Amino acid sequence: MNINSNISQELLETIEHYYNGTMDAETLKTFEERLASDAQFEQLVEDVHSLFEGIERQALKEKLDEFHQELEKRNAIVPGDGKVRFLYYKKIAVAAVLVIALGSLWFFTGSANERLYNNHFSPDPGLPTTMGGSENFAFFDAMVDYKQKNYDTAIDKWLVLHKKNPQNDTINYFLGSAYLAKGNGKQAATYLQKTVEQPESTFKSDAHYYLGLLNLKEGNVDEAKKNLQQSHHENAVTVLDKLKD
Amino acid sequence: MKLTSTIDSQTQLVNAIKSNDPTALRTLYTSSFYKVESLVLKNKGSKEHAKDIYQEAFISVWTNIKNDAFVPQNENALQGYLYQIARNKWMDVLRSGHFKKTKSVPMEKAFQDKIEDDIQGQEAIFAEKMKLAMGAFKNLGNPCKELLTKFYFEKQSLRDIADVLQIEENTARNKKYRCMEKLRELVLVQKS
Numbered sequence: 001m002n003i004n005s006n007i008s009q010e011l012l013e014t015i016e017h018y019y020n021g022t023m024d025a026e027t028l029k030t031f032e033e034r035l036a037s038d039a040q041f042e043q044l045v046e047d048v049h050s051l052f053e054g055i056e057r058q059a060l061k062e063k064l065d066e067f068h069q070e071l072e073k074r075n076a077i078v079p080g081d082g083k084v085r086f087l088y089y090k091k092i093a094v095a096a097v098l099v100i101a102l103g104s105l106w107f108f109t110g111s112a113n114e115r116l117y118n119n120h121f122s123p124d125p126g127l128p129t130t131m132g133g134s135e136n137f138a139f140f141d142a143m144v145d146y147k148q149k150n151y152d153t154a155i156d157k158w159l160v161l162h163k164k165n166p167q168n169d170t171i172n173y174f175l176g177s178a179y180l181a182k183g184n185g186k187q188a189a190t191y192l193q194k195t196v197e198q199p200e201s202t203f204k205s206d207a208h209y210y211l212g213l214l215n216l217k218e219g220n221v222d223e224a225k226k227n228l229q230q231s232h233h234e235n236a237v238t239v240l241d242k243l244k245d
Numbered sequence: 246m247k248l249t250s251t252i253d254s255q256t257q258l259v260n261a262i263k264s265n266d267p268t269a270l271r272t273l274y275t276s277s278f279y280k281v282e283s284l285v286l287k288n289k290g291s292k293e294h295a296k297d298i299y300q301e302a303f304i305s306v307w308t309n310i311k312n313d314a315f316v317p318q319n320e321n322a323l324q325g326y327l328y329q330i331a332r333n334k335w336m337d338v339l340r341s342g343h344f345k346k347t348k349s350v351p352m353e354k355a356f357q358d359k360i361e362d363d364i365q366g367q368e369a370i371f372a373e374k375m376k377l378a379m380g381a382f383k384n385l386g387n388p389c390k391e392l393l394t395k396f397y398f399e400k401q402s403l404r405d406i407a408d409v410l411q412i413e414e415n416t417a418r419n420k421k422y423r424c425m426e427k428l429r430e431l432v433l434v435q436k437s
Contacts, residue, residue: 007429009422050371051428052397054378056265059398060307061379063267064300067274 007048015048074144113224116242117217120235123181124206126174139171146174151182169194169201176207185214196230209233216243255317262310264400274303276324281331288339298338302331381431389424396421 017023018031035042126147127140142157155178162171176191188210195207212227216239225243228236261269278299285295306327309315317323382390392410395401407417 007426009419012422012425046371047374050374051378051425051432054375055382055393055397055428057304057375058379058382059394060265060270060304061300063270064274064303067271068278068296068300070271071275071278 007044011044012048015045016052018045019049019052113216113219113221116239117213120239121180121210121213124174124177124210126177143174146178146181149181151178154178155182167194167198169198169203172198173201173203173207176210180210180214185217189214205230205232209236212236212239255322258323259310259315259317262307265398267399270307273306273323273327277328277331280328281335284332285335288335290335294335294338298335299331302327302334305330305334377432377435378428380435381428385424385428385431389420389427392417392420393424393428 014023014027014031018028023031035045126143138157138161142154142161145151145157146154155175158171158175158178162168162175165171172191172194176188176195179185179188179191192207192211192214195201195203196211198204201207208227208231212224212231215221215224215227221243225240228240228243258269258273262273278295281299281302282292282295285298286292290298306315306323315323315326382393385393392406395406395409396403403417403421404414407414410417412420
């Protein structure tokens with residue numbers, strides 16, 4: 001490689017023009033003639049070309065690593081390919097929590113109702129946070145915190161949205177879920193109650209389930225049964241069955 | 246009508262990638278990663294393998310776009326092409342001797358064999374030079390790295406670069422030259 005040989009600023013820029021296709025026809029002709037006749041010159045041009053390509057490729061590589069980190073950050077808690085359905089996470093989360101709960105001390109302590117609560121409570125896994133539009137950015141930004149178990153941060157962010165939109169069932173539901181996950185049952189109940197008051201809410205069934213569990217924990221068995229009967233949550237029936245025993 | 250517009254949007258994406266537009270690159274990168282990851286995970290690979298193979302494939306696609314070796318035919322052409330290349334690369338790795346013997350072979354080794362099989366002669370010499378340049382650029386000090394990235398990768402004009410750095414255009418031009426000289430020195434050091 002002739003990299004030792006001097007390359008003037010002018011030559012560097014000429015070579016840039018050559019590869020960018022910004023050379024005028026006459027210069028191009030002279031340049032190509034020289035390339036064809038002067039092997040040493042050709043070598044030099046190739047060397048400089050390899051620098052251009054190397055810079056671009058390395059810069060791209062570093063960019064890709066950046067993108068990858070972004071992906072990982074966004075999906076830190078969400079496993080799989082992002083297409084997996086909501087329910088799927090829920091099953092995994094519930095299964096995991098059941099296993100943990102089985103081994104936990106709580107299983108052996110507290111009242112029967114509290115045991116039921118602790119056996120069946122797992123925080124709502126949240127909604128998949130995709131790299132979607134910016135419209136709901138604030139909401140999903142908080143969702144990322146929620147999934148990372150930064151419940152206080154998530155609550156702060158959602159409370160801002162809640163002020164603007166106090167009737168929104170999604171915000172109410174996840175505020176409730178976040179308080180519940182934190183162990184603040186009283187606050188959780190307030191927001192979950194607001195959710196079930198919206199007849200059309202998609203979260204109504206799940207909100208009833210969690211309200212049922214909360215009531216159970218407080219010892220309000222009749223209330224709990226009412227809530228659970230209104231829920232289609234997959235565990236609602238299981239818990240109801242156990243209450244009958 | 247719909248078909249034309251989707252191909253148009255692919256053409257736009259291709260052109261944006263040619264100019265290394267960061268949004269376009271990010272869009273393409275995000276588009277197919279999980280699909281490739283699940284393919285690799287289902288076929289004896291790890292997450293780390295998935296990332297490596299995907300980035301290799303991405304760089305191939307990018308190179309082909311730059312060399313006009315890829316022309317989009319339908320609305321998902323580019324994403325499909327990227328997936329296909331990643332898939333083929335992963336199959337090659339699976340078939341390679343190294344991977345069969347031990348699963349824990351460093352990915353790079355398997356890749357290396359593959360790359361060396363593929364390229365010969367002139368191209369191999371150029372690829373070797375480019376690799377040296379990449380290594381040198383990786384270790385280049387930051388002010389230079391930033392300036393050269395803006396000029397050669399982001400394709401910003403000297404005037405725009407000068408504006409951002411709050412210097413004269415001519416100063417930027419001289420700086421760029423000196424940075425290229427530094428890069429050449431680094432390549433030389435690597436070689437020896």
